[in-house]
Amino acid sequence: MAYPDDLLSSGEHVVIHKHPHWKMLIFPVFWLLVVVALGTYLAGLVGDQSWATAAWIVLAVVGSVLIIWLTLVPLARWRTTHFAITSDRVMYREGVFKRTGLDIPLSRVNTVRFERSLMDRVLGCGTLIIDSASDEPIPPFDDIPSVEKVHSLLYREINDNPGDDFHPRTSDGRA
Known part of the structure; x- marks a missing residue:
């Protein structure tokens, strides 16, 4: 299921969208x-x-x-909890009656790591931990399916994002 397009800004696209792992x-x-x-x-x-x-x-x-x-x-x-990585940000939404959300711009992400217990490895999930340039700590994202793939995609999206400060474009449009 694709993430709702009306929640995305213009030019933004969903890279990956997940619900928590079925072990929940x-x-x-x-x-x-x-x-x-x-x-x-x-x-x-x-x-x-x-x-x-x-x-x-x-x-x-x-x-x-x-x-x-x-x-x-x-x-x-479970059904109303969403973890999405877009071309611009990391999005987390949860809740049925009381909705809460967290958006982290990719340009503010400092480090991305994951943890997997033995049971998580058997089931194919894990915890994704994102450190950002914010003063507030970001809670870990538990029970992310295929956490290593999500980790790699997020890392690639951060480093391949041409609009961030780490990859300034030259006057001819090349990175």
């Missing part, structure tokens, strides 16, 4: 399976009772609330 969805899927299995088991236990209809309604309501809270909310959070 492991526990929500686990809880979905637990709630469905437990609800089915409890519904079977009360099936022969005279008050079974009321118990099934209570089980359905409690199960629905748990599924929304433990599965659908994390899924929506």
Whole structure:
């Protein structure tokens, strides 16, 4: 899915757009399976009772609330979290009801590094750490899929950006 073009300035294009790694969805899927299995088991236990209809309604309501809270909310959070590198900046957006965003101009990026635990290496993700010329620290970007590829693309975009101070153009337009 391409990043919305209306959020980009003129002449800016998306180099890479990612959602967090699917490992963020492991526990929500686990809880979905637990709630469905437990609800089915409890519904079977009360099936022969005279008050079974009321118990099934209570089980359905409690199960629905748990599924929304433990599965659908994390899924929506995952779906609405975006990490994008454009030709001009690094963009991070997250949130369902309360949206927050962070934009880092490529010209302000000093260093880019990544970290991968053993589990991250097995799953193919990691943490991207960007240091900028800003006084405020930038939080690390966790669970970035293919973090080494993203790291390389970001580094290449920073160094190949012809408009930055490190690559001034000559009068004939060459770098």
